[in-house]
Amino acid sequence: MLLRIGNSAAKRFFSTIYAHSSGQGKSGVAVIRVSGPKSIDVLKRLTGLKKVPLPRTAILRKFSNPTTGCTIDKGLVLFFPAPKSFTGDDVVEFHIHGGKAVVAAMLSAIGQVQNCFPAEPGDFTRRAFLAGKMDLTEVEGLADLLSAETEAQRQQALLQMEGHLGQLYKKWAEQLARCMAHVEAFIDFSEDDNIEDGVLEAVDKQVKNLMKEIQGHLSDGRRGEILRSGVSVSIVGEPNVGKSSILNTLAQRPAAIVTSQAGTTRDVVQVSLDLGGYPVQLSDTAGLREANDEVEKEGIRRARVSAEKADLVLLVASAPEIYRDSLQNMGFDDSIKKYLRKCDLEINPKNCIIILNKNDLLENDPSDFTTDLNVVHTSCESREGMNQLLKVLQEKLSLLCGEPSKECPTITQARHRAHIENCSNYLQKFLLCMEENHDLVIAAEQLRQALRNLGLLTGKVSTEQLLDLVFSEFCIGK
Template identity: 50%
Template sequence: MVRFCIRSCSDRPSDLYRSTVFAVSSGHGVSGVAVIRVTGPETSEAVKLMTKSDNLPKPRYASLRKIYQPSTGDLVDKGLILWFPGPNSFTGEDLAEFQVHGGSAVVEGILTSLSEIDGLYPAMAGDFTRRAFENEKLDLTEVEGLADLIHAQTEAQRKQALRQMDGHLSQLYKIWSKTLLKSVADIEATIDFSEDVIEDGILTNVKNSVNKLAKEVRNHLEDGRRGEKLRSGVNVVIAGPPNVGKSSLLNLLCQRPAAIVSPLEGTTRDVVETAVNIGGYPVLFSDTAGIRQSIDPVEKEGIKRAKSKISAADFVLIVHDLSKYKHVDIDGLLESPLRMLNTNVDESTSADFDENIEYLMILNKADLITNNLAVQMKEAFNTKGVNACIISCETGDGIEDFINILSQKMKDICGDPVVGNPSITQARHRFHLREALNSLEIYLRMAHDGFEDHDLVLGAEELRIALRELGRITGNIGTEDILDVIFRDFCIGK
């Protein structure tokens, strides 16, 4: 094993992506079966040496073979070998999989044996997928979709990632690129050839085409960041006065004691975060300090952090103690819950909230009031058109209805990942799309003002810039500076 580690650190070739690499692809730890991948020009020779055979397995068929250590001839294991000759493989080059028993001694024996073969080197994170990109098996959006699929933790995340990996997002951007390319070609023809050769109205057609494309890109950008929220998780803040059951609600949602619960007010001082799957959607809940007037410097800092979290939230659960309302008087709660939170503190911890932040009123401790009063409160809220849930964290009453309402809210925020055009999932996509839209809008302003000969050349350049920005999303143009950032998030062996 020492020899294997030394080679992995010091003997890597300068042109790594022309070499042959290997790695465990099935994850680490003891298992029934381990999968070890090899890809590159020396793969076929490695298979022959490891099996003591001059004959390669039948392509894309599982072949049961004895696997040996080349240097000693000792039997290491008996397992399945799958042979995928390039270019018809995941990486686009020769690739083999060794499916062996998943014990640590067996896996170490296979890796050590492979490291002894000249020309073979341990893979780095993302090596296999990067080779697939380099060999045009995947573009960058499909690569990112694959990475998201590997890291998906909820059903909705899986669906979005699978759709992107299948090329739906890439196809949309390629259609837009094709439209732009045609427009650039028409303008170049207008510039380079005499008017006798060019059809009348060609610039009008280009303007109409660019205007239609600009609207499509603008609509694509105005999506409420649905895809990014689904990929990263929806930020939901649990806020309210002290001792109303915020921490109890968090513990109930994540089914574990994530936050300390105490009858003493001001127990929660810092933000407590935990990720939960709500109806197939990823939600990052933040339990915050109770909001009130305070002279305690530590508590004031906690309140300040709570206000900051609320300001950046995608959705807020405003929790109140229902037992403190002995009669049906909810005007104070309904006037403006977010503004009420904002004014219920001193100046040092105040913050301006966006009144457009969506929220849900949670009236907790229903077990401490009569059923009749709870029904009246519910009807009063419904009359006012306010979303509110009456629950008891102590008994669990109302929790099922609350979860159903919250699940629907998360679906509204993230959207259905399999319906309509695919969503933007990465901040870099949004940046390049904004840059592309800016260039399209500059061209349209030029076209509206009327082109002079020199203006038309500048207009063509703006469309070329937009085309390059779209190309940077899929990886067709100028991607070298971002490749390392994208592929480093992959595990070794993928």
């Protein structure tokens, strides 16, 4: 990997940095990490040790201020020699008591050692990346792991941090680099008859196979991105059908005001939830109806926007009214469609759960009606049907987010999707060039740009692998 570092960044990269690396605030134990060429000096000056301790072995020592000699605390110290450390540099960790004054005194003491500077956000991980310890996808996975709030998010972030997504992109890059090396060699040496027959045909076949694999990766329904950012769920329907009550039941707290007066909710009320390990941003919205009040009109507009942008819509209706209309007029499914038209909503049935609330007021047995729609009967008054709603909701969330796995790593960021789509576009241009017998140099440039976009995914862009392939796989000259 080619590294280009500006003067200020280079100074920081080659200096020694330190930081409080464990959680902020008072705690039983705090970890202070030091990384860089002065790490051993810091260790010796704060502990009084003459020799460096054995690598990765915890020893109990008193820690003292190197200037005043005053004891700060007593705890454990560990040494991780380069290059077998997180950053690739010499790293020292001090495990101390987690009081604010203790942490502040230790940081102040380390800062008194010459050429030691407080770390900036992400500095340790940046060093790990620049040292080749992690690629960009692993760095992003680590960041996602630190911010994960649900079990499914944790699983996905951990798999990405362990390199499964990066390994997939690396495999594609190696295949594409091999194709590009073959094309470059054909351009340079085909006139000398030193290139095997069928090289370009083989490249064309390999690129087509790679295209299929990339298109399959892109056709994932954005599951990884939805899981990472959280599933947007919008509760919509007419006024006074129980939308706010359902929000409060799912949130297990009175997050939204509930009254018998229609139109209580005027704005979008949002609650973040963990439902079965999946992150959910649940939104209660204003009741959909004809309104004259300007504030209510704006609330209704926002409700429709919320429904349009949502990954999943909970359409709430009054069960007695739906069944009464169904019996009198058109049948159950048609009465639901009529309700959608009345609310002026266009919703994908696959991303919608229909909640028929106020089930306790029904005169007819709901089992008398059959439907192909995804319908759940509930009663906020008696709590009937709430467990069924949770079950159906979790099934929908599982379909939207998928199940994180090593075998099928998913795209987790818009940046990944953009580079992969660019790569796919360049591969399509290459195949078109080959099909229409365009200049092979132009075709090779399409492969080069496709490979560059794959390299941008992991942060590794180099021509060395191309040179290695050219000289190792071809019999060029005598």
